[in-house]
Amino acid sequence: MNTHFRQSSTSQANSPWIVRSVPWSERKLAWLKLLGLSAGMGIIWLVVLPWLATIEPLAEHIERMERQDIAVEAMFYTDLNWQPPDGAAWRH
């Protein structure tokens, strides 16, 4: 088989793909963990981060990047809203 990501040596033992019978109490705990983590993320994204965005140095930085049309989150150069300068060599 031609796969290019190796499986971890420990992945089999700990893998969520191994299905086991689990007592109801443990399952309930797992769901509570998920709900707790989701609620935590909700608070961070809906309350903490919007509040942080109003604090002055950060608010000014965000506004500046927006005004300059800079996509700070870009992963590759094609994600940038950027055109090469007119004098660039490849533009003949």
Next chain:
Amino acid sequence: MPPSDSAQPLPSPTLPPRGLSEDWTAVCLGLLILAVGFLVSTLSRPGNLAWDVSEADAKSVKWDSPLKTWIGKTGGWSTSPVDALRDKPKAVAGEAPPAKGKINLIKFAGVWLATLLIGGLAIALRGKLSFGFLPAFSCLFLLAGLSYVLAGQEVIADYNLEYALWALLVGLIISNTIGTPVWLRPAINGELYIKIGLVLLGAGVLLGRLLALGVPGIFVSWVVTPIVLIATYIFGQRVLKMQSKSLNMVISADMSVCGVSAAIATAAACRAKKEELSLAIGLSLSFTVIMMVVMPMAANFMQLDPVVAGAWIGGTIDATGAVAAAGELLGPEGSERARIGSETAVTIKMIQNILIGVIAFGVAIYWTKWVETRETDQPAIKVGVSEIWKRFPKFVLGFLAASIICSILFASSTYGELWVNSVIEGVAKPLQGWLFCLAFVCIGLDTNFRQLFPYFRSGKPAALYVCGQALNVLLTLLMAYLMFGVLFKNSV
């Protein structure tokens, strides 16, 4: 331990070796998507656009692929995540643009359908398509959409904490609490999504852009980067004595080339473990946040010329968006120093981005010919061409083919430049982003936190990153100063 429903061990999510191999499936589908993109763009060519259009005339022409309106991604938001689903506000003639655009679900339906077809076709080509794929993929797509929304929050976006991190987190939270549901299994195929995404990424690797800053730019990007990569890898093996060569290589590549995208390409080329890729991305994004704040301050403290400072920033900060932001901070807003610094930094980074294809190809060859043979305890055996071919990750060829075809078309004429841009913007870029996002959700769903602990305990990955980056910072500064501050000072 994640709870589940029965006591049966399930097979690995990796598909059986029926039908086309995973690599060739990725190559075929990636090139097919690009071919469809070019066909649709050709059919929608603006009527007034001639084959021999001049560069001056081309500036007034807007050539967008019609697929662009159907294949979109979430936008940014500040306080309400619903804003991530809105279009950018458009001004009606004679009126000021509204504060917010309209909610547009069509582009998400379009991208869901497109990725569903790609994923379904990929699994069909591999010889296994089940009815469970539709609900499983739809759920996976929603999780990927959630990751994009998390990444779109303005503070998160402003620190370049890319969607890959949140996609991993979403998957990890599910797999490490309730466990990955069995019914999601038919859609979990992260490697395949990554490989198709990489072939599409190849379309944006336009070799002609190497000439952007001429000889000095190539020296800063293409001489320093391989030196740092190789030196960091050797340092990891000889000094830190890292157990995993693939982890060493992925960290060395993402630190010296261009962050997450380089990590993805290298990890696939050297058969890294999924958790090694996750770790490398986490390290890269964490240090990027620090460097995008510190580097402009350091450049200003040293009173570097904006071109030298921009080249230094472009050559060292991992993430492309962070490079643009840091370059802009070299001077007050609107100043010449900020403009020159930002332009130079982004151009250097762009040249470095293009290096990703050469690095992936080189790593694939090195791994196939030298590393894998030693891992199988056969150092004395001479590896023949057929064996290298057998082991070689073929998707790299699709990546290179997409890059070469698009580069030739792009360089052929102004018409070709507009044509390629319409395909990259309308098809390749958005689909590649969604495929990577889906892949990282899959990796998160297939990873146990406990697998990551040993890496954190040793501290070696972080030490490797810090030492490699320190060398990168020093060498790039030296080369940037030599090229842009001394040898080519008057020609840039």
